[in-house]
Amino acid sequence: MDQGSSAQYRSVFRPGLFDGQRIWVTGGGSGIGRCVAHELAALGAELVISGRSADKLQRVADEIGADGGRCSWRAFDIRDEQAVQTNVAAVLIERGPVQGLVNNAGGQFPAPLMAISKRGFEAVVANNLTGGFLMMRELFTQCLQGQGGGAIVNMTADFRNGMPGMAHSGAARAGMSNLTMSAACEWAHAGVRVNAVAPGWVASSGMDSYGPAIQPLIRQLKEHVPLRRLASEAEVSAAIVFLLSPAAAFISGVTLPIDGAASLGSPLFPRPAEGGNAPFEGFHRASTPEVLK
Template sequence: MSYQSVYAPGLFRGQVIVVTGGGSGIGRCTAHELAALGATVIITGRKLSKLESTAAEIREDRGKVATSVFDIRDEDAVKTGVQQILAEHGAIHGLVNNAGGQYPMPLANIGKKGWEAVVANNLTGGFLMAREVYTQHMKKHGGAIVNMLADMWGGMPGMGHSGAARAGMMNFTETAAVEWASSGVRVNAVAPGYVASSGMDHYDPVFARDVIPKLKEIAPLKRMAEEAEVSSAIVYLLSPGAAFVTGACIKIDGGSSLGAKAFPLVAHDRSQPYRGFHRASKPRAVG
């Protein structure tokens, strides 16, 4: 089997695209799709074992992939990491700022250390990656950047640290889109809602048992997203088809961010998922 992308074969042939957090979840799926479309994909992360596992899958599927191990929260490591990628591959045509992480916690219980850790993961690290890719290569050569947000519109109760960071990333996306446009750089974002991704298996067992099974009821489309449905939006924003799109955010949330609280949602099964990722597997929390 191979990735069943909706995009044209060879769309990214000859391009080098970096995917942070590419060893698991949405990052892994996106790396697979980009490689299937001809890109040389550089997946980054903190754990070599996860990266090598995904890289082995991509190579087995006859894709081109390399790994780069560093922490996006470490400024010096990011500078060095980007330098090494450019030295080895000669260019960075696209950046997918996917890496991040958070944990459920009410605001009153979040300590300073936990707050700063989540902001560093979901905002500062993405800024550092985008800045270095821009200053080291895209400022002269152009390119496309896609940042990862979340369904944080109107607040993110239970994950306020992540909501604040993701909202900050939206503003960064809009600012960078203006400042870097004259260099031929487009900067956009995606904002997934609840995705049936492996990241759900890292949440607290009680949260996984009591909350995650109910999440599909929140969206008017009455289901959770597939990883491939997020990846396809990312791929679009990286593609020539989005050449006049910058500073934008695609919401991939099944309508959950819409103001539908006073409107009764009807139970249905009319929304059919796009399951393009041939190696996808459901998180244990979803079943």
């Protein structure tokens, strides 16, 4: 679609749901993070987005501003403990308290387990687990624990049956799911809820980051999904928004799969060649990844 400011995000949630709230989205410069930031801004939240690319963050902040929302950004690496501490402190001073965190930043590369170096393994774990832990801890200790509550939604992935070909990411994502459960228990006394989402295959810009050898596989992914399609970014965003919302006030410590039932089933039960359902396409600035065109 990518219709620009002439359209508005078509969220299923009520207007003004997050009025007066400030929500931080890591990895907000592209893909799912960009979509989540747009939906939250459309629902009244003041956004703080972060990532490593200032250009991408500025572009998303400009988009949100053109659509009538409020968004500031900070460029830093969530794997850097000092940078996380410094930037969280700066946002709290400059913008005020933060009520929600979407721990979306991450990344990985495809490789067989035997070919992954120690450095590569640790880099992916730092991207998808350690950095998220640092963001959670700093926002909790510097802000959330003293304000009577808040909500955190972490990003994992469909690791239920392992992640052959991306074992480093699978290990990190499983760790994030377990970390979510531990934090939900430890921080409940402060009124802080911690949940996670586990998307399967999502038609987002991240698909274009993989090389030519992987692209034919990406085009075949929908054949392995019982709903016979990939998820839209807006479908992942809607689940995150729900978990941040008051409707999820008694939900904490869960990891919600968003995979079209791809993690379920048996070879004894054949998957139909056609059928499924229509996607929810609420994001007015969404565009189809080049690899899927």
